[in-house]
Amino acid sequence: MAGLSISGIASGFDTDAMVKAIMDQERLPLSKLASQKTTLQARSDAWRELNSRIYKLKDAAYNLQSFMTFRAQKVSVSDEDKLTATASAEALLSSYQLNIKSLAQAHSVASKLIDETTTLSGGTIQLTINGESKEIELNPEGDTNEEKLNSIARQINDAQAGVTASVIKLANNQFKLYLTSKETGEANALELADVGSNRALRDLGILDEGGELAYQVRAATDAEIELNGDASATARRASNQITDLIPGVTLTLKEEGTVTLGVELDQDKIVQAVKGFVDAYNSVMDYINQHKTFSYNEVTKSGNKGALFGDSSLMHIESQIRNALYQTVEGVDPSAGLLSLIGIKGASGIEGAKSGRLEFDEELFKTKLDSNFDDIAKLFGATSDETKGIFTRLHDDLFEWTSTDGVLKLKTNTIEREITSIDEQLSAMEDRLAKREEYYYAKFMAMEKALATIQSQATWLTAQIGALSTTWKR
Template structure:
């Protein structure tokens, strides 16, 4: 950058004049910058739609699994004796349980016969590691002074590294073996051996076969049993398909599907306001914040209007849900969602106004789950191993089919807009952004040259005027001397 002379001779505000001239020259960059904002908005809008589609696909994972439609619930004919909860996959429809004996927890070795006065001012001997012959292999001495408080005595014993823990309760020193091994406490006046009781196992029969368990709560064949009382009368535990859980899983999916396609439909039908353009930074700064936000919102509106990827994607999603399951062994009375109570708008509504929204006939759906559970399972989860795309499509359950279609839609969106979590972005919009940035940089370089040229021209003019003024002053002085 050369020397810049600003209005010294002419009196003009050269800097402002050049700045104004450059505003016109910057218009191509402004157009590129607005275009960049538009591309970024479209990319972000696409990614937002992909997040919704991924959320919908994630909700399909449970509907694709046969275990979702095989959930069981257990009920006891006498909960006060034995209760049961399904934790896995029970194989039998019922279990007859008779409780002979309840489990009892054992107590660890404990000594609780010593008072505070028994242990003050003595050396306490703790005998541990009891041998088979009744002797103890290790003796640890704990010196307790006559002035030690209960807290100090407890601290000395607990830090003795014997595995024996102490506490005071009702003025008695209570010693417990943390390792649950017998021990003995010896004072100058007495020796006290620890007392313990072994745990007792629960004894019971299931379907006539005797069993034992360490706890009154145990799992058998995918069912968690909780024994509560001994009884001479057997209690029957029955299992059945958890119809309500299946119904709720299906309903939750339909609700999510409706919410997501409503959001996408709104996005692709947003009005476009062509008179509103993205605001440049300097334009935002010149406006009140709320006004700038409103104008940007108007400029963003319709960014995905009638978008072909999303529009065709919604069509394919509706087709995936409405096409009948066509495979050997399928019950043709339950080969479509509409036949189990999931379909389009009820009579009186116009389907085109609903944009693919699903409605549930709850009574019909519950009845299908209750009476034709295997058919409902197949309708949602059937998997086709065919390599022919057309055959695979027809033979796939609706959940499997929709899951696959969502993959295709999301792949198209990702190819167009990339993924926010991806390190390398080779999407179409990423390439456009890169090209736009390069174009902006080229224009910036060009404008720098133009601005330098303006300054050179004005500087040359100032120098010429300054020289002319100097010569005029010299002539005036010469004439004055004559």
């Protein structure tokens, strides 16, 4: 409306400035409401971020009360060029000497040298692997023997019979066809035959005229492993990846030779899990401290409140998390009965105590793991019995708080409803203020019009009086 007005033509008043001054006063409630929305939005954002950090703390607590964390194993191998290995939680703590006497190999056969003088006939062949037979129709296609040989390889591969066919070019117009079993082991040896009177495999030179393999590139063999120097304890497997020789251990054989393999607890995984928890815990405490405080600036004589200052729910959450770490667990040796006794303790100093942060003494923790492993596992809750350890209890609380109907979600939902209500009020107030502004401009325009009329009449009267005065003088 202000952009369409002509300010003070008759009155000389700055109409825009006067309307603005009036509207500034009328907008005060709207500004106050907008300020409330800003405060609520800051609280909502703070609760959302806190929820995210507590969710990460929940996951970190879960890792510490997990049986799998305390039963994680690691494997050491004396020569990883010969063998690599991994271990699961089911592996027994022990050491082994493994003599890899032979590796499992895939059976491979080859054709004779093929050139342009070689006759390549088609026909049906039979391929048998591990007792399963499949007939494949070979139809050499192309103008040259190279093209025909490639078409034969393609037809064999398309049959998906458990064998890979490939063509190698040895020299100009000299080729060989190789057939290799996809699986290693003696049981997966290739058995080949021409069906009926067909000569496809004999023309290729894979079979001799008697129907036997003419050229074997590599025999099908099993892996053979001798354990702990005991010749009577020799195992044979069809694959070089072995999962059932040592319970919980997966072996990958790479070369023949003797290696030593050891399975031990992976304490580093436990240490890393503790570090992850301490970091997540400190992240939560830092965020709470940042948003719960009130600071006063002596220079500006003004105060600054955190977004969650004075929130009772926040105080309850902080108290619950802190107190959870000072609990005890029945049946744990007193020397390892508190987190502070095993290297997980409150930050030192007055400021450290006020912050609620944790410090982690890694060396002390490792020492306690060596001497009190089972006690620490029980203290954390990482046992197979029904005892609830410190981190089991904490995880349960955090899980409840971060659930869809937990306190953190309820807090953000409540604030969001308040923000929605304020948005509706702001929209209604904006509409009302726009109408008020139009009203004031209309009033000022009416005043200007009235003043213009009065001024016009005054001008006319002045002219009339002037004319009468002239007449009287005559």
